[in-house]
Amino acid sequence: MARLNYLELPVASTGPAADFYAKVMGWTFTDYGPDYAATTTGDTDVGLDADTTLKTMLPVIQVDDLEAALAAVEAAGGIIVEPIFAFPGGRRFHFRDPDGHVLAAMVPE
Template identity: 45%
Template sequence: MSRISINYIEFYCKHIDVIKAFYGSAFGWTFTDYGDDYTAFEDGALFGGFHRNPEETAGGNPLVVLYTKDLEGVKDKVIVAGGNITVDIFSFPGGRRFHFADPDGNVLAVWSE
């Protein structure tokens, strides 16, 4: 079995331009935009992103994203282990992913190319 590890962290936000200006100025992070509602960041050690999403609350918990080469297999394991799929597999620029809630309700995502 391949090891699954934290690969990416995603935050919700209200205003992408304000977020980019803040983190760029405060910490020197660099950004790559993917449409009007998403910007990815690099801080020199970790990659992540900010997603403008009116259905989620900015300032809430970040979305921790795990990586795997076997997306469907990991999804099946999550279900068997008692997780609940909250967003089924979908495509995005660079890959595919799904979101799940663990038994305590913590939501994470898993992605693959």
């Protein structure tokens, strides 16, 4: 079963962005270095990334089998833009769908 479990936002700086969302939404962020902060509710969390080449939001979809998801993306005509890599919390890859949207698929640790 696949589900949206994370949304990563490119930001200029994590501090001001975290302050904004704390004031507006009441969210609490955990810092993961100078360029990354995230909510850690365990539901659909939000990451703030000040060290990314992305210019738009990155929806992250949790899947049961990462390699099978990668094969399915390729078979359906999607383009892999970042191959499978490890990150704190699991492994993921980024892909572009036929309409040009970049998404990520991930499995937790």
